[in-house]
Amino acid sequence: MNPQTPIPSEATLHAVDYWQVIKNRYGVILLTLLLVFMTAAVITYVMPKKYESTAVVEVKAPSPGLTVLGRENTELSTGAVSAQFFATQFEVIKSRNVLSKVSDQLELPNRWGYDKESVLMILKGIVDAQNRRGTDLIDIKVRHTNKEDARDIADEVAKAYYTYRTEDEKNQSDAQLKELSRLVQDQEDKVEEKRKLLTNIVRTKGIILTGQESLYGAAINEDDRGAVSARETANKLEQEKIQIESQIQTLLKYDSDQLLTYAAGLNLPENIIKALYPQYLELQRTISTLKTQGLGARHPLVLAKNQELGNMKRQLDEGVASLKDTLRAQLALAEGNLAKFKVLSDEKTGEALERSIDSTDYLQAKNDLEGAQDMLKAMKTKYVSEKAQVRMTSNFVKVHESPVIAPGPVSPNVTLNLILGAVVGLVFGVGIAFFLEYLDTSVKTLEDVERYLQVPVLAVVPKDVGVLHKQSGMSPDAEAYRILRTNIEFNRKNPEDNAITVVSGGAGEGKSTTLVNLAYICAQGGYTTLMIDADLRRPRLHTFFDINNSVGLTNYLTTELMLEDVILQTPVDNLYFMPSGILPADAAGILNSRRMSELIQDVKQRFDLVLVDSPPILGVSDASVLASEVDLTMIVVQHRKLPRNMLMRVKRAVEDVGGHVIGVVLNNVDVRSDSQYQYYTSYYTYYAPAESQPVSHQPAAAAQSSSAPPARPQAQAQGQKDSELY
Known part of the structure; x- marks a missing residue:
């Protein structure tokens, strides 16, 4: 599987964690x-x-x-x-x-x-x-x-x-x-001022309107028409002058034949060339015809025609000269008339411009007056209408x-306040729960144990599990300890490592109860099991069997008593018990002795399983001494009690003295609320023994007077044990 591939149920698991x-x-x-x-x-x-x-x-x-x-x-x-x-x-x-x-x-x-x-x-x-x-x-x-x-x-x-x-x-x-009234009065004053201005313009300019007003409102009088006529006459004379000058220049430019042709085309008074020139041309054609008919140049008829042609040529030349003089006279006359009419036109134009300026001033003043009068009229109309409207209601x-007396109170809203109180309380409660969960560093899951200690969880023991050997019949609670027994068997690397001490970080985590129940299950499975109460501070194992602990481990370590004198057989078959004995002043010194080491080695040879109870390892040094003496150490951790850093210190305390941690028992787990543990204890839902076999109990006195401890387990017991494991 690709490690980057997300787990499909990850979101669901998170939701389950929140619900948990x-x-x-x-x-x-x-x-x-x-x-x-x-x-x-x-x-x-x-x-x-x-x-x-x-x-x-x-x-x-x-x-x-x-x-x-x-x-x-x-x-x-x-x-x-x-x-x-x-x-x-x-x-x-x-x-x-x-x-x-x-x-x-x-x-x-x-x-x-x-x-x-x-x-x-x-x-x-x-x-x-x-x-x-x-x-x-x-x-x-x-x-x-x-x-x-x-x-x-x-x-x-x-x-x-x-x-x-x-x-x-x-x-x-x-x-x-x-x-609005003040503005109307101001407007009336403005109208009066504009009226006075218009009257002054009419009086000072001497404006008398005659005729109808033009498109722009200005009147056209006879003086203005004279100015326009003088301007038009001057323009006409200017054109005639230019035409005469052109004709003169042309006459001077052409030779005789071209000159005659051009002069004949001029439409001038007393222009004999216009009449003679066609005759001149006709006479030339006649002479050409006579020569074509074979008449010579000396022929009397040809000579007569040539003489007539010469006389006519002289008349044409005289006519051209007379025409030039006539054009010069007309040019001089045109220039004189043009100069005179230019002076007249300039005078008329100046007068017309003055009258136009006066007319513009007049029209401007008149338009201003009319506009002011229209504004005044509109303002007076508005004033009258506004005044009438104000008088109307x-x-x-x-x-x-109208308001009435309320039949009942509207505040406080009891239902709403209680609903809001419930909602706010629920929100705050959930918030506080998650905040406490965030602050809680105790061990909550199996993953916490395995992540921080790097050791397996051997068993999950449910909450409120009692002492198994005091319960009648077969209880589903025993299945957790059967799982523990099996995991111990498969997690110890050497079959000869059969001496195990049970430790915990603090008091009250169920260490002694776990040891007694595990010993009982192992004894039921055919193991000859010895329980040693090495908790020389607060021994408790003897209370589970109602046995007197006045003689036991401390007596053996400090005197020459035999092992048979301090090991008692319990009412349970295959289960033996060594009480703590008299509590010493220096418990750690007694346990850290050569005789204690010899005791451990001796009982390992006599019993299939040796379980040693110890005080809390973080409180005193006794548990560290025991961890160094035995083969394996099993840590009992109460669910949601011991902080993770303290749990790590427990493991480190065992390893610092050379001990070996085989695993952890997660004790006192509320499987009803912690749903993640339910599949670890699913046997509660279907576990039903085929028949109930009550456990036979022997009196305490018989237990105290039991025989000596057995030797190494027989083959029959070993076979029964193996069949129980598998």
């Missing part, structure tokens, strides 16, 4: 829940009862017509009231002005015995206003311990708000009308429901 924490600490959760719930109940009981009265009023926005310059309020003219408007009215209802009217009207300082400032603070705290969604209605709610006071205050708040709002709207309207606040 709740199950383990349900007592803390229930206690916290009960405390918070009771606190909520007590607080609810001692809280004063409050009664609520409500007045329902309808609130309208100010009229959009009450404006200074006739510009409508776009927010209010639509007929819709914004959320900001209602929020503002809520603050107005709880304002000092409104509440002061309520205090004065009801004489609350005398009624309650407080000064006015204190009364206003109380009113501000008990008065509340809320808008009904989708309507213009406001609920004015008052909560007070006195139901009559609640009703009276709610009623007076509605009336005071109505009065305040009406006076405020009237004051605003009067102020606006006054401002406008109900901006209307009371729809």
